[in-house]
Amino acid sequence: xxxxxxxxxxxxxxxxxxxxxxxxxxxxxxxxxxxxxxxxxxxxxxxxxxxxxxxxxxxxxxxxxxxxxxxxxxxxxxxxxxxxxxxxxxxxxxxxxxxxxxxxxxxxxxxxxxxxxxxxxxxxxxxxxxxxxxxxxxxxxxxxxxxxxxxxxxxxxxxxxxxxxxxxxxxxxxxxxxxxxxxx
Numbered sequence: 700x701x702x703x704x705x706x707x708x709x710x711x712x713x714x715x716x717x718x719x720x721x722x723x724x725x726x727x728x729x730x731x732x733x734x735x736x737x738x739x740x741x742x743x744x745x746x747x748x749x750x751x752x753x754x755x756x757x758x759x760x761x762x763x764x765x766x767x768x769x770x771x772x773x774x775x776x777x778x779x780x781x782x783x784x785x786x787x788x789x790x791x792x793x794x795x796x797x798x799x800x801x802x803x804x805x806x807x808x809x810x811x812x813x814x815x816x817x818x819x820x821x822x823x824x825x826x827x828x829x830x831x832x833x834x835x836x837x838x839x840x841x842x843x844x845x846x847x848x849x850x851x852x853x854x855x856x857x858x859x860x861x862x863x864x865x866x867x868x869x870x871x872x873x874x875x876x877x878x879x880x881x882x883x
Contacts, residue, residue: 700724701810704740706731706751706760707776716750716776716802723803726810732756734763741768742859747813748772750806753781764790770817772809828866835869838876 703726707713710732717728729746731737733756737749749767751760753775764773764787775785779794793805832854839850858868 753777832869
């Protein structure tokens, strides 16, 4: 199941939206009330989109938008007059009051679009970069006994923790794993 972050100042609205999306089997929802909480969650685990109000407890949601990973989309939900103040054409908007079917359809489409963007972002690597990432995964699998999925997750997590591109992290892991034991 996909993961979606639901971030609003109003905890009751977070709960209602979470119940709607999870009962529809659409996504696992992680609740937040501030942009800072969203940023911390995204560092620990990925999410395909952030559904939020125009304003969070620590400022406008637009401030958060630039910090999202490329394949993580933002859906801003609120009164039309507040959504009209949002200047970014890359933020999706859904006016309140929400209708169940429209909300589910919109979030379903955003999740699908996020997956397409993720595939596009992945395929934008050069073949040499992809080869290094694959080599690092194979090395982790052989030397640490991980599955391919676990090796990829470990590379991704370290990459996010260190604030580096995945290929840079893969090359560092290769250097560490290929270093003779006497040099460690």
